[in-house]
Amino acid sequence: MTQTPDIRRPFSWQRFLRNVVFIVLAIAVYAYGWKVTRIDLKTLITDAGDIKPLVLDLLRPELFTREKQSIRLAVEYPVPCPPEFTPKPATYKGTVLEVKPACGPSNKVRLILRNGRPNTKALVRWHFPIGSDVVVAQARTDDQGNLDLVIARPKPDIGGDEGIHAAEVILEWEEGPVKISNTLRTVADKMVETIFLALMATTFGVIFALPVSFFGARNLMMTTPWGAVTYYVVRLVFNVLRSVETLIWAVIFIVWVGIGPFAGVLALTIHSIAALAKLYSEAIESIDPGPIEAITATGATRLQTIIYAVVPQVIPPFIAFTIYRWDINVRMSTVVGLVGGGGIGYILIQYINLLQYRKAAVAMWAIVIVVSLMDYLSGYVREKIV
Amino acid sequence: MLEIRKLNKIYPGGVHALKDVSFTVEDGEFVVLIGLSGSGKSTLLRSINRLVEPTSGQIIWDGVDITAADHKQLRLIRRNIGMIFQQFNLVKRLSVLTNVLTGRLGYVSQWRSLLNYWSPEEKRQAMLNLERVGIADQAWKRADELSGGQQQRVAIARALMQEPKLILADEPVASLDPATSHSVMKYILELNREDGITVICSLHFLSLAREYGTRIIALRDGRIVFDGKPEEIDDRRFKEIYGEDAVQVEIR
Numbered sequence: 001m002t003q004t005p006d007i008r009r010p011f012s013w014q015r016f017l018r019n020v021v022f023i024v025l026a027i028a029v030y031a032y033g034w035k036v037t038r039i040d041l042k043t044l045i046t047d048a049g050d051i052k053p054l055v056l057d058l059l060r061p062e063l064f065t066r067e068k069q070s071i072r073l074a075v076e077y078p079v080p081c082p083p084e085f086t087p088k089p090a091t092y093k094g095t096v097l098e099v100k101p102a103c104g105p106s107n108k109v110r111l112i113l114r115n116g117r118p119n120t121k122a123l124v125r126w127h128f129p130i131g132s133d134v135v136v137a138q139a140r141t142d143d144q145g146n147l148d149l150v151i152a153r154p155k156p157d158i159g160g161d162e163g164i165h166a167a168e169v170i171l172e173w174e175e176g177p178v179k180i181s182n183t184l185r186t187v188a189d190k191m192v193e194t195i196f197l198a199l200m201a202t203t204f205g206v207i208f209a210l211p212v213s214f215f216g217a218r219n220l221m222m223t224t225p226w227g228a229v230t231y232y233v234v235r236l237v238f239n240v241l242r243s244v245e246t247l248i249w250a251v252i253f254i255v256w257v258g259i260g261p262f263a264g265v266l267a268l269t270i271h272s273i274a275a276l277a278k279l280y281s282e283a284i285e286s287i288d289p290g291p292i293e294a295i296t297a298t299g300a301t302r303l304q305t306i307i308y309a310v311v312p313q314v315i316p317p318f319i320a321f322t323i324y325r326w327d328i329n330v331r332m333s334t335v336v337g338l339v340g341g342g343g344i345g346y347i348l349i350q351y352i353n354l355l356q357y358r359k360a361a362v363a364m365w366a367i368v369i370v371v372s373l374m375d376y377l378s379g380y381v382r383e384k385i386v
Numbered sequence: 387m388l389e390i391r392k393l394n395k396i397y398p399g400g401v402h403a404l405k406d407v408s409f410t411v412e413d414g415e416f417v418v419l420i421g422l423s424g425s426g427k428s429t430l431l432r433s434i435n436r437l438v439e440p441t442s443g444q445i446i447w448d449g450v451d452i453t454a455a456d457h458k459q460l461r462l463i464r465r466n467i468g469m470i471f472q473q474f475n476l477v478k479r480l481s482v483l484t485n486v487l488t489g490r491l492g493y494v495s496q497w498r499s500l501l502n503y504w505s506p507e508e509k510r511q512a513m514l515n516l517e518r519v520g521i522a523d524q525a526w527k528r529a530d531e532l533s534g535g536q537q538q539r540v541a542i543a544r545a546l547m548q549e550p551k552l553i554l555a556d557e558p559v560a561s562l563d564p565a566t567s568h569s570v571m572k573y574i575l576e577l578n579r580e581d582g583i584t585v586i587c588s589l590h591f592l593s594l595a596r597e598y599g600t601r602i603i604a605l606r607d608g609r610i611v612f613d614g615k616p617e618e619i620d621d622r623r624f625k626e627i628y629g630e631d632a633v634q635v636e637i638r
Contacts, residue, residue, distance in 0.1 A: 290475035294471060301491075
């Protein structure tokens with residue numbers, strides 16, 4: 001007869017209570033987190049329309065432009081109608097703009113444009129007596145270059161309705177050869193700046209991290225008491241430097257050396273030193289100790305031992321980590337610009353603040369392309385080396 | 387003459403690896419250390435050139451107290467003691483020739499060696515030593531391209547560069563197959579017979595120990611349990627060294 005072994009774990013109240021407490025705590029933590037971060041999934045759906053123009057503009061980056069041409073015509077519209085008022089249509093190079101009725105107050109106004117440029121975008125602006133204005137309509141002229149439009153006359157938010165109003169029509173079109181847009185030029189220029197910003201930061205990072213990393217390697221330093229002290233101090237400094245984000249370093253250096261790419265280089269350098277030194281030290285710690293023992297046994301000095309037994313072993317990981325860091329620095333340098341650290345982020349944030357989304361789109365696509373290329377390249381090179 | 391007096395080693399973890407080990411090795415001897423894994427063979431060998439710091443006791447070599455040597459003296463002593471390891475411990479990414487040349491590090495000026503500059507004389511000597519172990523044609527290969535037996539021969543050439551008076555070999559053939567083991571052991575034996583270099587070599591297999599050793603020292607739990615000629619090890623002694631359950635294995 002065979003006996004089936006009992007595979008059930010014996011029940012324990014202690015374990016049960018511990019699990020209950022753990023679950024309750026977890027629920028409390030997440031409930032509180034949901035509240036303080038004001039998670040509101042509803043707005044994600046209801047306000048989805050707000051993002052539409054942005055997304056559409058992002059899909060149409062302003063890569064090429066033609067020269068912009070425009071003509072402006074404005075007709076006065078007095079409120080109330082002065083006695084013996086003769087309407088005076090606006091004319092410019094054969095194009096005529098009339099308003100009907102020619103004076104107010106009326107709730108609707110008809111704008112008639114004749115002999116304009118055919119099939120052209122027309123922007124209608126209304127000027128109030130106090131000098132402010134508002135865009136009231138966008139339209140297109142027909143095949144003959146005519147436009148006939150009835151608009152609701154806007155009322156000023158401040159100031160009285162009485163006085164000389166004006167209706168203005170602006171015809172805008174592009175002509176001449178297609179050219180590379182200034183935006184694309186600026187973005188390309190800033191992208192080069194960004195890549196070199198990352199290169200300089202990585203290089204400075206390597207220069208400082210390389211010698212220091214040997215002092216942060218446990219296997220080399222733990223042999224003497226002073227070595228151990230150095231090791232802990234070096235490690236502590238790395239950790240402190242690394243715990244402060246690059247963006248914060250950028251802000252600090254902007255205060256120090258002013259807005260511009262140099263501040264970005266310094267910020268990325270500090271973070272690179274700390275990150276690279278840590279990676280390098282770990283590479284040193286994971287080497288085969290055998291050759292160190294063998295070279296030490298030949299009567300070599302400590303320095304000779306490091307040069308002959310440690311350095312050859314750590315060169316491939318060092319190169320791999322350096323390329324990886326450059327890759328990260330290119331990505332980070334697009335961000336340090338946002339706070340004023342130079343590079344492409346600096347113009348991206350300006351375009352976004354000016355609501356020039358089509359220009360921002362150029363910068364964003366440039367970032368996507370360059371960062372993915374760097375990512376791919378660094379992956380390829382690292383694979384070849386290691 | 388190498389004299390070891392009441393040598394003790396207690397590792398930081400509390401392991402008492404060597405317990406009052408004392409023996410004397412005359413110049414030109416081929417001493418084989420045997421014993422189970424963990425019996426203290428490696429610790430004993432590494433204590434002699436102080437890769438492991440002995441806790442107490444003395445090691446006197448040609449009248450010099452190795453245990454009392456300071457940093458600089460220790461390096462001068464070490465360069466006269468060649469060492470061969472189970473895992474060869476070559477620097478894998480360096481060329482075979484450079485690996486051999488590293489045996490000379492104790493003799494050359496520090497700054498010159500940092501630039502990896504070696505004099506023609508040193509290079510010639512390295513090539514001769516590679517020729518001696520039969521792999522001069524591999525000099526320009528990377529060390530890790532060589533087979534295990536070849537790598538161990540590079541390690542022997544490296545030790546020869548030191549012009550050693552003593553060679554410590556820690557399980558030099560434990561990572562090799564039986565045929566290669568014999569060829570490597572023959573080179574070590576040759577250094578002993580022709581160059582008069584004293585050899586202290588730890589070995590796993592008693593059959594190899596009997597074949598190559600002029601004297602066998604057996605360790606068990608950090609204590610010397612046998613010190614004598616190979617032919618004196620009979621079945622009873624064998625069980626004393628390796629324990630009751632052990633069976634003799636031949637390696638040909």
